[in-house]
Amino acid sequence: MSGYGSLTRSITNQLRRVADGGETFARVSRAAGIILVVAVPIVVTPWGPDGYNQVKALTTEILASLAMIGWIGARLATGRPSWRFTAPELPLWAFLLAVLLSSVTSVNPRLSFLGGAGRYEGLFAHCGYVALFLVGVHFFGSYAGLRALVRAAGGAAVITSAYGVLQLFIPPLFAGETFIREWYSAPGIVRVPSTLSSPVMFGGYLSLMIPLLLATGVSARGTARRFWLAAACLALLALAMTIARAAWAATFIGLVILAIAAGRSTWRHRIIVAALAVIVMASVGLLVTGVGRPAAIWSHVTASADIRSGSPAQRVYIWSRTLGLIGIRPWLGWGLETLGVVFPYDRASLVRVFGPRPTIIDRAHNDLLQVAVSIGIPGALAYAAVWGLVVWSAVRTWRRAAGSARILAAGWLAAITAYLVQVQFSFSVVALAPIVWLLAGAAAGWEAESRGRGNGGTRERETACQ
Template sequence: MNICKINSNKFILFFVIAVNAIIPLIVWPFGNDYFYLPKIIILSVLTVLLLCFILLNKPFKLSFSKDFLALYFYLTFVLLSAIFSKYKAQAFLGAHLRYEGALTLIIYSLILYFSYKTSSEKDNIKYILISLLISSCLIGIYSLIQYFGLDFIPRDAFRQEWIYHSFATLGNPNFLGSHLSMTFMISLCLFLSCKKSKTSCLLFFVTLILYSALICSRTRSAWVSTALTSLLFCILFFKNIIKNYKKIIVLLIACILITYSLNSVHDGFISDRFLSFLNDYKRITVDKDEIMRVGSQRIFIWTRTFEYIFDKPLLGNGPDTFNKVFFMTPDEAKYYFGSPLIYVDKAHNEYLQIAVTMGFPALFAYLWFLALIIYKSFKALKRHKNIYLVCLLSAVISYLIQAFFNISVVSVAPVFWSVLGLLMASYKKAGVR
């Protein structure tokens, strides 16, 4: 057996574990950007080191699959969009505080590939998921500490006023919600399927920590995505759910008590957020003009984005150049966002974001790739209800639902792309080609 090959495989496993467990935790409380730039720098360095290591070790073999064809098309249009962009530097490197240019999107694709590659090794998926849940628990505990008004990391000027707001090491409550929409589903599925009492007890507490953090994030898109995904999987696996009714009853009671307790801490801080669903609906029915302010002004952003979407339908304006495209007057900024100095740099819908910045072909290739993975995953579940398949698929679906209302960021996206790669490897192991 070749030692270099073994080292390559171990290096890849370390890289994937780092992406899932270390990158989300990185914070550098100095300078102007505590959360995003440090993450993308470390992620880029790790990626370059891994590629150099692989190039120096010839025994490493690339594994290609026709399932990657849609991803190749997507990356082709990402690169073409960046090359022909009027804003080349930003298209390749990304906008300030976002850093999701073409180079970062290529790194995401490499994360997917290496996650897929390392998952062919026995037990690697287990190690990766364990590391992800440990990291997510730390994030969850930190977010709970913030919810109670404490913070052991200095805050920048922008976040000084975020009293009792949970964002942990991810930089924003919405991003915390995006992350937890995946990890909560993974933990929940593992807990419900676990038959070992000690492990089941541990997963029960992990699930409660992640649920508590999800509630504290006050991110409605994440609440909706986890609720819809949970409902979908309850319907699909009804027989299995019935078998675990005792676990479900205990978990539901615990979640109700946690929700009540956390809501009581700040006199309805959470219930007010939940009731905002109804308030948005009432605003629309009373005054049609209010529709533009619904969903934290998302309707306004989406409506304005549709005005630009057909300007450059083939290649868009370049990856992560939304702030160069989106325009609003100072009066509009003050009316909708409370300040004439506010600017919008993301579409607050991942799919609209891709269409307007990289064009319809890139969006179609991306959706084709996702649809293929989801279809083959469900096909694999018909053959064999592998728990890793279930938890990874639920995480992917939950993320994709919340992506209708949220944005892709370097704090969360690397984990999503890694989970996609793990899911691909899981359905391959189930014999689906």
């Protein structure tokens, strides 16, 4: 009996060590996800020709690899986490297959595998995005998991917003920042990029984060509420200084969605949302006069209505020629990152539309067109299905949740809608896309969990987390 008891204790200790090892690996995956949403938007380097996207791409690859190593280790040690099927999963695999096939048949495989200079969104980056989505599903796929990611990302948004506002008053800190600020500014207009590589990308980042900051503030209490609402106001001020019209419009749409979705909560939440909507308009009206001459800014904003000149004419020019390229290779596209190589350059028309400054067109300035010209129409349809089902999952989560969980679900629904609107006039970028894919996976995983538990399960989970 003594020997039997010793054997039992030995087996128990071994199982405990295995479980502890599995939990350690799982913590690696969760830590990598948390660090990613903080580090990617902030990290820059003063060395080398690209101070922004190159280091962000490297950071993403390292953290995505660590997350996958942690996942594999946890799975081998304990058999967990078990696979969780989410609504976007089938089109996600179809999209990844299209990315792989288009890279193999690319007109420039090196570009398609590694990514172009300054962009770095080749095959490896897209595999990383898919991996981050799945990490989000399996390690952050709950109310508590998504909330942890949002709060970590919110802390980074405070830093980037504060630095964006500060850029109005301090000189550039390194050569790359000097170039970006001069490139995107114009006579009478000063635009701030913060640490996101351009004012356009900074605006896109803020259009994603502002609804999440507001939702976090509305659902918090006491000092935490004041902090997150102040962070949202700071982000709104920084957004006004980007003079990014698509981001402005996307943020407005996101706030409308948040107001409608959160409006079904208590009257106090409604008052907060209404007050913040007023702050949005006041910040735009007040701060645009602080970043340049009002006449120049007003001219820049109203130019959006004239498709014959300026940015609208440039978009129409790029879109029309991108559609022609899609028609030539509709099934597998030209390959990731190859648009700058295959675009039909015509010097006379380029000067007429873009001016005499040398122009390289390596992005379609429409996310869906960019995907279609890169990996073909079937892959673009799968890509659209992924994000359509992400939005659908967000709606379902919002309908099922209650209390603070419902507010967070409303914030995510508003945030992902704003991002998808903004990116149709811009493009995916390595400074922002990893965060979106990870958050999308966490939200889809939360929806799958709540679907499995039922309505009561979501409410129980929220109560336990509080």
